[in-house]
Amino acid sequence: MTLSYLPRLLCISLATFFLVHLALGMGVALIARPAARLGERIRPHLAARCLLVLRLLPAAGAAFIVVAVCLPSYLWLEPEAPTERVGFGCLSVALLGTAMWSISIARGLRAAAGSRRFLRNCQRAGRPTRLPGEHTDVWIVDSTAPLLALGGIVRPRLIISRGVASALSAEQLAAALRHERAHWTARDNLKRLCILLTPSILPFAGGSRTLERGWRKFAERAADDRAVSGSAHRSVALAAALVRVARMTADAGDTDALAERVDRLLREAPPSPAPQPMLALSGILLIAASLAVAILQPAALYSVHVALEHLVE
Amino acid sequence: MQDALGHLEFRVMEVLWAHGESNVHDVVQRLGRPLAYTTVMTTLDRLFKKDLLVRRKSERAFLYAPRRTRQEWERKRAGDFVAGFLASPQASGDLLISSLVDAVGQYDTALLDELEKKIRTKRRELGRRGKI
Numbered sequence: 228m229t230l231s232y233l234p235r236l237l238c239i240s241l242a243t244f245f246l247v248h249l250a251l252g253m254g255v256a257l258i259a260r261p262a263a264r265l266g267e268r269i270r271p272h273l274a275a276r277c278l279l280v281l282r283l284l285p286a287a288g289a290a291f292i293v294v295a296v297c298l299p300s301y302l303w304l305e306p307e308a309p310t311e312r313v314g315f316g317c318l319s320v321a322l323l324g325t326a327m328w329s330i331s332i333a334r335g336l337r338a339a340a341g342s343r344r345f346l347r348n349c350q351r352a353g354r355p356t357r358l359p360g361e362h363t364d365v366w367i368v369d370s371t372a373p374l375l376a377l378g379g380i381v382r383p384r385l386i387i388s389r390g391v392a393s394a395l396s397a398e399q400l401a402a403a404l405r406h407e408r409a410h411w412t413a414r415d416n417l418k419r420l421c422i423l424l425t426p427s428i429l430p431f432a433g434g435s436r437t438l439e440r441g442w443r444k445f446a447e448r449a450a451d452d453r454a455v456s457g458s459a460h461r462s463v464a465l466a467a468a469l470v471r472v473a474r475m476t477a478d479a480g481d482t483d484a485l486a487e488r489v490d491r492l493l494r495e496a497p498p499s500p501a502p503q504p505m506l507a508l509s510g511i512l513l514i515a516a517s518l519a520v521a522i523l524q525p526a527a528l529y530s531v532h533v534a535l536e537h538l539v540e
Numbered sequence: 541m542q543d544a545l546g547h548l549e550f551r552v553m554e555v556l557w558a559h560g561e562s563n564v565h566d567v568v569q570r571l572g573r574p575l576a577y578t579t580v581m582t583t584l585d586r587l588f589k590k591d592l593l594v595r596r597k598s599e600r601a602f603l604y605a606p607r608r609t610r611q612e613w614e615r616k617r618a619g620d621f622v623a624g625f626l627a628s629p630q631a632s633g634d635l636l637i638s639s640l641v642d643a644v645g646q647y648d649t650a651l652l653d654e655l656e657k658k659i660r661t662k663r664r665e666l667g668r669r670g671k672i
Contacts, residue, residue, distance in 0.1 A: 334634070337634070338634050338635055338636055339636065341634070341635050342635045342636040342637055345622070345625060345635060345637065347618075348617075348618040348619075348621040348622050348625075349618070349622055350618075351614055351615055351617075351618035352615050352616075352617075352618035352619035352621075352622055368618075368619060368622055369615065369619050370619045370622055370623050371623075372622060372623040374622065374639070375639065375640040376637050376638060376639035376640065377637065377638045377639075378635075378636065378637045378638075379636065380636055388622075403640055406640065407638060407640065410638035415638050416636040416637065416638060417636075419635075419636050419638075420636055423634065446638075450638070459666055460666070463659060463662050463663055463666065466655075466659050466662075467656075467659050468640075469640070470652055470655045470656055470659065472640055473652060474649075474652050485651070485655070486651060486655065489655045489658070489659070490658070493658055493659065493662045
């Protein structure tokens, strides 16, 4: 098939993204389980951060290669020939890249729409209430459902059902709200959206489950730590709140996660993680910038261009 | 909210919320579109069976009135949605929601009894140390 300059660039970008993503994804899939096990031996907020980075790495790495390597190489070295033939292989891989992105974007949009609907209904069914000792309003929903949640990204809302509000003592409720507020501080809902919007580490084959489950587990533990902040008193209150809310659920099921969390809270009063704002992000940006500078050399760009020519053919 | 009721059912509810207790003839007049008397009567009967209306007999006709105000009805609908959503198997797994319930999942009573026992023991221990 012959394509003009810009469609060809789009085709090459999608194909490169897919191939780099696949290569990085296979590497990440190999270390996912050991990384999740290693997470048990470090502080939960660090473990959650590592697993999140691994989950996003294939897509972030592939995007970096496309933007920092392929685009400059193509724009500087590709002659502006009106049309050029693009091989079947390149087109097929570009189509796979398109499909991969379509699936993840659809998943992200579905999650955003579902969350919006859920929050809208919570607000219709509830009333904003200022609980004693709280600085912000909490939406209390007139329901006996075991609901205690933080919903939304831009303007997150704390939502509790009347059933939960009356089942918990004042100190248990305060501990549970601190836990949800810790998710707010950690921007966990935004991270959830990033995970949903990012293609699976092995396209069309999943492979992200271990990392996502691990991230959720350690994010919960990190929120526990922030809620407790080293206080034995709050630790016991939060453990009691977890058990009390769990008792409100109807069916029997998996028991490990709850037992682990409660045991952890009773064993120690975990200290709150020290804030390290922007440190990790600054490091990543620095590494990316150094890599980009190293790659943007004429010889490197020429080699990339030759590789892209092979891909197109 | 309208999707919980059929279009005509919702219009009938709107008429009753706006005008209060009415008989079939009044509702037909206020709907603002030509509908058979029997169609509206059937719709009112269906809404009564759905427990959305109350009715009483006045002479030979029934008078219908909404059981809840529109605000109460919308709140109840939203509450039902939230409860139904939480009971569904996928719950908040694929949503942008951090939920304590999602975090703890669903558990058997024996385990919860065991955990509560541990919590009581810890409380006593902390109490003895004077921390609680």
